[in-house]
Amino acid sequence: MRFVIAAGTTLTANIDGISGIGTNRDLIAHVPGGDVEIVEYGRIVRTPIVPIDPDLGPTPAVVTRAVCNLVDCETTIVDAGMMKPTGAPVVDAEVSMGEDIRNRNPVPSADDAFEFGKEFGRSLSEEVLYVGESIPGGTTTALGVLTALGVDATVSSSLPENPLNLKQEVVEEGLEASGLSPGDAAGNPILAVQSVGDPVLATIAGIVIGATEADIPVVLAGGTQMVAAAALVRHADVWDPLTIATTNHIADDESANIEAAAADLEVDLRVTSPTFPEHDHFVLEQLEEGAPKEGVGMGGALHLAEQNGVELADVADEVLGIHREILDQHPEFTYNF
Amino acid sequence: MRFVIAAGTTLTANIDGISGIGTNRDLIAHVPGGDVEIVEYGRIVRTPIVPIDPDLGPTPAVVTRAVCNLVDCETTIVDAGMMKPTGAPVVDAEVSMGEDIRNRNPVPSADDAFEFGKEFGRSLSEEVLYVGESIPGGTTTALGVLTALGVDATVSSSLPENPLNLKQEVVEEGLEASGLSPGDAAGNPILAVQSVGDPVLATIAGIVIGATEADIPVVLAGGTQMVAAAALVRHADVWDPLTIATTNHIADDESANIEAAAADLEVDLRVTSPTFPEHDHFVLEQLEEGAPKEGVGMGGALHLAEQNGVELADVADEVLGIHREILDQHPEFTYNF
Numbered sequence: 001m002r003f004v005i006a007a008g009t010t011l012t013a014n015i016d017g018i019s020g021i022g023t024n025r026d027l028i029a030h031v032p033g034g035d036v037e038i039v040e041y042g043r044i045v046r047t048p049i050v051p052i053d054p055d056l057g058p059t060p061a062v063v064t065r066a067v068c069n070l071v072d073c074e075t076t077i078v079d080a081g082m083m084k085p086t087g088a089p090v091v092d093a094e095v096s097m098g099e100d101i102r103n104r105n106p107v108p109s110a111d112d113a114f115e116f117g118k119e120f121g122r123s124l125s126e127e128v129l130y131v132g133e134s135i136p137g138g139t140t141t142a143l144g145v146l147t148a149l150g151v152d153a154t155v156s157s158s159l160p161e162n163p164l165n166l167k168q169e170v171v172e173e174g175l176e177a178s179g180l181s182p183g184d185a186a187g188n189p190i191l192a193v194q195s196v197g198d199p200v201l202a203t204i205a206g207i208v209i210g211a212t213e214a215d216i217p218v219v220l221a222g223g224t225q226m227v228a229a230a231a232l233v234r235h236a237d238v239w240d241p242l243t244i245a246t247t248n249h250i251a252d253d254e255s256a257n258i259e260a261a262a263a264d265l266e267v268d269l270r271v272t273s274p275t276f277p278e279h280d281h282f283v284l285e286q287l288e289e290g291a292p293k294e295g296v297g298m299g300g301a302l303h304l305a306e307q308n309g310v311e312l313a314d315v316a317d318e319v320l321g322i323h324r325e326i327l328d329q330h331p332e333f334t335y336n337f
Numbered sequence: 338m339r340f341v342i343a344a345g346t347t348l349t350a351n352i353d354g355i356s357g358i359g360t361n362r363d364l365i366a367h368v369p370g371g372d373v374e375i376v377e378y379g380r381i382v383r384t385p386i387v388p389i390d391p392d393l394g395p396t397p398a399v400v401t402r403a404v405c406n407l408v409d410c411e412t413t414i415v416d417a418g419m420m421k422p423t424g425a426p427v428v429d430a431e432v433s434m435g436e437d438i439r440n441r442n443p444v445p446s447a448d449d450a451f452e453f454g455k456e457f458g459r460s461l462s463e464e465v466l467y468v469g470e471s472i473p474g475g476t477t478t479a480l481g482v483l484t485a486l487g488v489d490a491t492v493s494s495s496l497p498e499n500p501l502n503l504k505q506e507v508v509e510e511g512l513e514a515s516g517l518s519p520g521d522a523a524g525n526p527i528l529a530v531q532s533v534g535d536p537v538l539a540t541i542a543g544i545v546i547g548a549t550e551a552d553i554p555v556v557l558a559g560g561t562q563m564v565a566a567a568a569l570v571r572h573a574d575v576w577d578p579l580t581i582a583t584t585n586h587i588a589d590d591e592s593a594n595i596e597a598a599a600a601d602l603e604v605d606l607r608v609t610s611p612t613f614p615e616h617d618h619f620v621l622e623q624l625e626e627g628a629p630k631e632g633v634g635m636g637g638a639l640h641l642a643e644q645n646g647v648e649l650a651d652v653a654d655e656v657l658g659i660h661r662e663i664l665d666q667h668p669e670f671t672y673n674f
Contacts, residue, residue, distance in 0.1 A: 040411075046460060087428060087460060088426075088428065089414055089425075089427050090426050090427065091426045092422070092427075094422075120382075125378075329462075
């Protein structure tokens with residue numbers, strides 16, 4: 001059993017109002033590195049920021065780490081175009097970060113990312129493979145891919161209010177810059193990613209296809225970004241069974257309507273809920289209320305816990321322990337978003 | 338608890354007769370990548386060779402993987418100058434591979450490797466840290482470092498017959514090329530590595546110093562290369578307690594005399610033995626007979642097993658399972674050395 005997190009960068013995240021993380025470009029650039037350090041070490045190791053904020057909540061990476069601590073699950077980080085170095089060990093997909101999708105051809109390495117992913121996926125031998133992501137701005141590039149493929153779906157947000165109009169404007173501008181209309185990339189997943197996507201989506205789609213060839217069942221761990229990854233797989237004409245496991249915060253988000261999209265793509269949708277038994281802790285409340293809603297594999301990690309009979313009370317204890325250790329060691333970073 | 342393997346390349350390994358792996362340069366270059374894939378996945382993933390040979394025995398990586406499977410121990414691979422890509426996730430020390438030490442200044446990134454190691458070691462939080470290596474030709478560069486520092490010690494070999502004369506000739510030539518006499522680098526570990534060492538030794542010495550600063554007890558998992566790493570630490574004037582855990586095949590190697598060297602360096606030496614209860618298996622016999630003697634943390638892994646009350650019978654079962662899976666999946670590679 002292995003949990004892969006594909007981490008990367010799209011400069012689309014730097015557009016004002018797009019990323020839930022805010023507008024500080026340096027912070028945005030470091031979030032994936034911090035997230036994957038937490039998944040690997042349960043703490044920040046080399047990254048100069050901590051992706052935890054009193055308003056936006058903890059990074060969902062703490063939940064994924066917590067479950068991987070409780071279940072016998074190995075983790076592997078794939079560097080699918082990270083802008084900043086991380087202290088976590090990574091398998092390097094050797095692709096460059098994604099540019100702002102309002103430019104022409106923002107992801108020239110889409111093809112390489114797919115090919116890396118396929119080779120990596122094929123090489124694995126797991127009873128089941130979970131795949132999550134960390135890429136700020138990723139729901140906008142996911143919307144780009146879905147629109148380019150002609151899939152009728154929208155996307156969610158890590159923000160309480162989903163800036164969907166802004167995302168749609170950015171995607172429209174992106175399609176125009178690449179000379180595409182909605183649906184023009186149907187059946188051509190590489191064109192979709194190249195034009196309005198990001199390298200993480202291409203890498204994940206490749207991993208799914210490769211793992212499927214190796215007869216490994218895959219659970220896409222996340223929300224609407226995983227719908228976009230699944231759409232890329234389907235538009236590569238791969239129709240093997242596929243599961244998406246995400247949180248209730250995404251499933252209940254009417255602006256996203258993930259259930260219909262999953263059904264259209266013949267994807268089995270599993271909804272999990274970070275609802276913890278009796279407690280009086282702010283961090284757990286934030287997770288229960290959807291701050292953050294999803295990310296870094298959280299929904300899939302909760303599904304993994306469920307599949308292995310791990311109680312949410314134990315997940316809660318582990319989450320709090322990890323959270324406490326991170327803040328104890330970096331009190332200066334607590335309020336840095 | 339974490340087991341770090343620092344993997345890298347020195348072109349010194351390409352000198353005829355130096356490396357136990359033989360003289361095929363392409364194979365030598367790929368061995369570290371294959372070793373660390375086995376540590377991380379228990380199988381070969383991306384590397385085009387399998388470091389297992391009917392005469393030379395299995396890579397000791399299978400033993401380290403076996404123990405890490407049986408004990409709750411996380412593994413981290415550090416890329417300390419690998420020549421070829423690996424499918425294992427790595428923390429990149431961002432140093433270049435080592436050149437042939439018969440050239441002047443073969444390891445210009447010695448300083449960067451030390452600094453990376455220190456930063457990485459300081460950032461960890463472990464009850465205990467094990468550190469091993471994978472670098473073909475590494476005993477020759479270890480001899481280079483020991484000689485440059487003026488430490489009275491020789492080195493072992495992965496070969497049944499240790500080509501010590503050849504190693505000494507290479508080291509002499511290396512010292513001359515860098516304008517040094519034996520002992521000239523005493524108190525200057527960076528000079529020793531730059532002139533006649535390799536980037537893995539500098540990285541490991543840095544990790545030890547950083548981890549020591551963070552109050553993490555360190556076990557150097559290996560033989561005479563770990564004596565050289567310990568010597569670098571001592572010549573950086575760090576005298577905290579330090580343990581080397583290696584196999585009886587190294588401890589009993591009279592050409593190396595590791596006990597005296599460890600005592601001189603004030604290092605606690607722990608000797609383990611890959612001696613498995615009643616069995617009738619060629620691979621286990623090879624390990625018992627010292628083919629290979631040490632490497633990829635094997636001696637330290639056996640110490641880790643002992644510390645955690647894991648029986649050698651269970652290690653043997655796990656080793657055979659891993660070995661079988663590797664050969665089942667790559668029957669074409671069985672005889673490729």
